[in-house]
Amino acid sequence: MTPTTRSLISPRELAEAIGVSESSIKRWADDGAVRAVRTSGGHRRIPIEDAVHFIRSSGQKVCRPEILGIDDAMPFTDALPAHGEEGDLLYRLLVEGSESGTRGFLVSLFLSGWTPAQIIDGPLSEAMVRVGELWKIDPSAIYVEHRATDISVQALSRIRSLIRIPLASARRAVGGAPSGDPYIIPSLGASLVLGSLGIRATNLGPETPVETLRHAIAELGPQIVWISAGVAAEPVKLRDEIVQLADEAAARECSVIVGGRMAQMLALPTRPNLYAGRSMAELEAFARGLVANGGHRVSDS
Ligand code: B12
Incomplete structure (x- = not known):
């Protein structure tokens, strides 16, 4: 099974993804800080959404996102833009039509602790406002608006796939x-x-x-x-x-x-x-x- 298709990872894999020791992860799992399930053989396994929840809530930095199946985020591991420049980078990715770049960037912001509301009100709105000005200069660029919308939908859907599935009893x-x-x-x-x-x-x-x-x-x-x-x-x-x-x-x-x-x-x-x-x-x-x-x-x- 490749990392992109599985939804459970071992404590060792989470440890490698965030650059801490395996014993730390096992301890956090036993303390309840990381939610883990047990295999029939008694081994701890961590659902990806729970690994992501732990990373965001504890402020851990992801150094190897590919282990979590988030390969698109690899270029941004040590390369998030300076605060305030996120909208500018996103605008460029959207205008270039970069699907993986947009997904990777927005997922990286999410992993680093940004909430979906902050991402949408901030860089995404800022970039889309600028995309919305393009047709005034060049009407043929209207396809860029359609494409930017589709790419943004893909990125938001990817973030959604990393969020814990609400309980059936949830509001x-x-x-x-x-x-x-x-x-x-x-x-x-x-x-x-x-x-x-x-x-x-x-x-x-x-x-x-x-x-x-x-x-x-x-x-x-x-x-x-x-x-x-x-x-x-x-x-x-x-x-x-x-x-x-x-x-x-x-x-x-x-x-x-x-x-x-x-x-x-x-x-x-x-x-x-x-x-x-x-x-x-x-x-x-x-x-x-x-x-x-x-x-x-x-x-x-
Ligand atoms: C993508 C886009 C399109 C795409 C839509 C694709 C699709 N299927 O989604 C297409 C190409 C189809 C399109 C068409 C048109 N568009 Co258009 N479009 C845009 C663009 C670039 C982005 C819109 C978007 O998705 N924004 C992202 C979201 C997140 O932002 P938001 O809507 O601003 O939402 C924020 C808040 O309102 C709030 N919010 C939103 N929903 C909710 C809900 C709740 C409950 C709460 C609490 C808050 C909240 O939170 C959000 C984040 O802060 C905007 C640019 C802009 N400035 O908005 C133009 C824009 C809206 N379009 C515009 C125009 C003129 C048109 C067209 C008439 C012609 C054209 N340019 O193609 C047609 C008309 C379509 C129609 N049937 O009415 C103008 C509108 C001008 C005006 N005064 O009304 C804009 C502003 C572009 C511009 N600067 O000229 N468009």
Whole structure:
């Protein structure tokens, strides 16, 4: 089995990946700092997601990412850009069309402790804003926008594959972008942010009518619904639909958070379970608050 296809590693492999002794890893596993399972022969094995969780939470540096099956991150082991220059590097990787470079770079940021919200609000947004200016200079460069979106989706999905799978009993969230909104990254990003908090997040993606969210609420019973509104052809209609959705969701102890470039334009009215956020950091804070308060959002007052 090659390192890229397996999901369990031995204490020795984790030790080599982060440059510590095997006995340290075994001790941390026995202390519970690293979650490990036992084989039928009694040997400790560490799921990759748990190895990644340990690396991020303990601030360990990965010196051999290929052992974790994250070969794309190898060029960035000792070569992360200076703080503040991440967006610039990402922009160059996206414009070049570098899939492995983008994946490796964003996964390296994640391994080094960046949260998905920090990655999306920071370098990814910064780079995409610049990508969005290219068509004004050269309309034929519109393909670069499409390609940059696909490459970003691949990188965010890779990060998601390194996050612990939430328990079946975990809180649930569901969301998407409304009808007429083609934007893939924001809603995918929201699901990644929520997934990184241990929430079972179901991303319905772009072009999701509010009516479809209503069905999903009934079927899945989420505590959180997110709506990423990047485009709103009929803002008043969308606002009314969202308010109605929030009112129905309230009866199910479910809160609705709306974000995206158009969110502020919707001028949402005040409801106890309806919230407008500007960033993934705000989504993260909102979800943390909700989880900490047993599913009910603490009022802003
Ligand atoms: C990629 C892209 C496209 C792709 C989309 C591919 C796809 N399927 O996803 C394509 C090529 C299809 C496209 C089409 C168009 N696009 Co376009 N596009 C972009 C681009 C470059 C990136 C968008 C993106 O994914 N951003 C990444 C995400 C993470 O960022 P975000 O949406 O800003 O989200 C942040 C916050 O809003 C918030 N957030 C988002 N969702 C949520 C949800 C919750 C719950 C919370 C709390 C927060 C939150 O957090 C995020 C991170 O901070 C932007 C540039 C830009 N400045 O945004 C232009 C941009 C949005 N597009 C623009 C335009 C004009 C168009 C087109 C009209 C023409 C064109 N340029 O091709 C069409 C119209 C499409 C339509 N049907 O309406 C303009 C919009 C200008 C305006 N004033 O509205 C922009 C700003 C580019 C520009 N500078 O001109 N586009």
